Amino acid sequence: MNWKPGAGIGQIQARAALLCKLRQFFAERGILEVETPLLCDSGATDPAIEPLMVERGASLHRPRYLQTSPEYAMKRLLAAYGEPIFQIGKAFRDGEAGTRHNPEFTLLEWYRPGFGQHQLMDEVADLVRLCLGERPLQKRSYRQLFLESLGIDPFTASIGELEAVAREHLDPGPLSGDRNLWLDLLMSHSIEPQLAVLGMCFVYDYPASQAALSCLVPVDDVIVGQRFELYVDGVELANGYFELTDADEQRQRFEQDNLRRREYWLSERPLDERLLAAMSHGLPSCSGVALGVDRLLMLVTGALDIREVLAFDWERS
Amino acid sequence: MANYSTNEFRSGLKVMLDGDPCSILDNEFVKPGKGQAFNRVKLRNLKTGRQWERTFKSGETLEGADVMECTMEYLYTDGEFWCFMEPDTFEQHQADARAVGDAYLWLKEQDRCEVTLYNGAPLSVAPPNFVELEVVETDPGLKGDTASGGTKPAKLSTGAVVKVPLFLSQGEVIRIDTRTGEYQGRASK
Numbered sequence: 180m181n182w183k184p185g186a187g188i189g190q191i192q193a194r195a196a197l198l199c200k201l202r203q204f205f206a207e208r209g210i211l212e213v214e215t216p217l218l219c220d221s222g223a224t225d226p227a228i229e230p231l232m233v234e235r236g237a238s239l240h241r242p243r244y245l246q247t248s249p250e251y252a253m254k255r256l257l258a259a260y261g262e263p264i265f266q267i268g269k270a271f272r273d274g275e276a277g278t279r280h281n282p283e284f285t286l287l288e289w290y291r292p293g294f295g296q297h298q299l300m301d302e303v304a305d306l307v308r309l310c311l312g313e314r315p316l317q318k319r320s321y322r323q324l325f326l327e328s329l330g331i332d333p334f335t336a337s338i339g340e341l342e343a344v345a346r347e348h349l350d351p352g353p354l355s356g357d358r359n360l361w362l363d364l365l366m367s368h369s370i371e372p373q374l375a376v377l378g379m380c381f382v383y384d385y386p387a388s389q390a391a392l393s394c395l396v397p398v399d400d401v402i403v404g405q406r407f408e409l410y411v412d413g414v415e416l417a418n419g420y421f422e423l424t425d426a427d428e429q430r431q432r433f434e435q436d437n438l439r440r441r442e443y444w445l446s447e448r449p450l451d452e453r454l455l456a457a458m459s460h461g462l463p464s465c466s467g468v469a470l471g472v473d474r475l476l477m478l479v480t481g482a483l484d485i486r487e488v489l490a491f492d493w494e495r496s
Numbered sequence: 497m498a499n500y501s502t503n504e505f506r507s508g509l510k511v512m513l514d515g516d517p518c519s520i521l522d523n524e525f526v527k528p529g530k531g532q533a534f535n536r537v538k539l540r541n542l543k544t545g546r547q548w549e550r551t552f553k554s555g556e557t558l559e560g561a562d563v564m565e566c567t568m569e570y571l572y573t574d575g576e577f578w579c580f581m582e583p584d585t586f587e588q589h590q591a592d593a594r595a596v597g598d599a600y601l602w603l604k605e606q607d608r609c610e611v612t613l614y615n616g617a618p619l620s621v622a623p624p625n626f627v628e629l630e631v632v633e634t635d636p637g638l639k640g641d642t643a644s645g646g647t648k649p650a651k652l653s654t655g656a657v658v659k660v661p662l663f664l665s666q667g668e669v670i671r672i673d674t675r676t677g678e679y680q681g682r683a684s685k
Contacts, residue, residue, distance in 0.1 A: 227532050274503065274533070274554065277525025351551045352514075356532075360553075363531035368551060371528075391530050408529070418529045469529075
């Protein structure tokens, strides 16, 4: 029986030191640590995220979802108390396993009332520098990045044009899909590897179709989602929003997600009515970000496979 | 054959892709946090030997390929076919020039080779990593010249031409690394 941990003692110690550093960072800035439930009555509607479910137990009236991120619960705390808050906890995503993914992982998420997305990006950069040391900071809009790297405008190009560029660089076989599929493919396969040389690079202002839970605003001639992603040495490390606060629009986004889920033959998700009620009560204007702690630890220790930094990865747990 | 989903793709798995049997070399799960999941898969086409990367949507499936690797004894060639035998069953298989490829340069009777069977027929042949073959043609040996480091071409019994040290003579048996075609030394008697 292989009972031994996959991570060496050095990795275990590095994790403890990192968690300590993170908590200190937030304590110094007066950001409150919170805990929210791992088992939730409703799950994320995002069609690209599948939750794991707990189906049996005397306490369960119906199955509960293991959280895919603490976002909804933390927003309810924001609506109630309006304080800056952070959480370090486990999140779960079904089917995600690889050199940078484990179905169970540690997520750091924090919210800053009164912050815009660029202000929060700067704070994320401070945190990353604290953990990884000084490194240059780059910012590129999603549009700029596609134009520079691939010579194509992700907002105005047709699906056919996006597909043609993808087929120039990659072999996607008979792959077919909507606009987001080709954008995701180009981003993850062609652009992400190029970001490695940029050190710490924020990508911001995403197409409206990829806005997720961010606020939409017009920029130049297009509508963008005020969402950002951080790549460090080519590793996708964090995802943040200038948060959508309008409850009606949030309901529409959930419904659009469910529509897409139907198109992809996925089961629909019940809407989180508690979150919607909290937003109707009033969510303060804020920005929030989620950061993968295991990946940050990989960068700290130079590990190339997430299994090196987990005491017991999915196969050992 | 069974179908395999992208999350079951492991190095060494044989699948059918675009009508050809392929071997999976590497499978990388790629997923942006807020985007769709892909598997970036490195494959080798077992018919052509071509290696390349294909991207799949996560969860897609491919049919398994009826491919088996067997250790077989090389028996003989009639010039058109190369004949191999399974040592346990004595069953014989005829491989054509396409399946044998460049391996014919290293095939010596009674040597054990790795033969890949596709639907029961030889698809490719891998010679042993090291073979011992006789030098049938080379310039006369320079006695005592073991230090100059110079080389000369030598033709072996299979027709392969390799570089050998100057001191070797016709009729000697030498050891070759078939992966690089490099001379390793005189064969142990």
